[in-house]
Amino acid sequence: MEEPSLYTVKAVFILDNDGNRLLSKYYDPELYPSMKEQKNFELNVFNKTHKADNEIAFLEGMTIVYKSSIDLFFYVVGSAQENELMLMAVLNCLFESVSQMLRKNVEKRTLLDNMDGVFLVVDEIIDGGVILESDPQQVIEKVNYRVRDCVEEQISLCNELTVFVSCV
Numbered sequence: 001m002e003e004p005s006l007y008t009v010k011a012v013f014i015l016d017n018d019g020n021r022l023l024s025k026y027y028d029p030e031l032y033p034s035m036k037e038q039k040n041f042e043l044n045v046f047n048k049t050h051k052a053d054n055e056i057a058f059l060e061g062m063t064i065v066y067k068s069s070i071d072l073f074f075y076v077v078g079s080a081q082e083n084e085l086m087l088m089a090v091l092n093c094l095f096e097s098v099s100q101m102l103r104k105n106v107e108k109r110t111l112l113d114n115m116d117g118v119f120l121v122v123d124e125i126i127d128g129g130v131i132l133e134s135d136p137q138q139v140i141e142k143v144n145y146r147v148r149d150c151v152e153e154q155i156s157l158c159n160e161l162t163v164f165v166s167c168v
Contacts (some may be wrong), residue, residue: 007129008086011077016108018048027129065091069106089134096136097121
């Protein structure tokens with residue numbers, strides 16, 4: 001029997017309705033070390049799940065929970081021994097956070113236009129495979145706070161540059 005671990009998530013990825021990668025993060029470097037292996041795994045997962053009307057799949061010794069929306073497929077991958085409810089909580093948090101960030105317009109074009117925010121959402125939920133947050137409201141607040149800080153820094157830099165240029 002495997003020892004319990006905080007490292008519950010092996011990978012997270014979002015694919016379009018053709019199975020192409022839009023976003024992926026792998027947290028176990030030994031799982032699929034090369035980009036080619038990762039894409040092959042994603043394609044296998046997509047082929048098994050894109051026509052199915054389930055929420056969970058078992059493939060290549062992994063537990064995979066997934067959800068689709070219009071032209072996107074969201075996946076969270078854990079080991080075969082992983083608690084499906086924990087993985088589903090991560091998936092739901094990811095989907096709801098992205099949905100709120102995109103103002104309920106969860107589709108490929110909108111996602112691609114806001115990819116930096118989507119990466120921030122993933123980073124707020126999972127760090128190195130460890131689940132940090134499962135409440136979408138908390139995730140959105142943290143992401144908005146980080147975006148606000150970044151905008152304030154840019155405004156501050158612009159103001160300093162303006163003052164510097166006017167002094168010269």
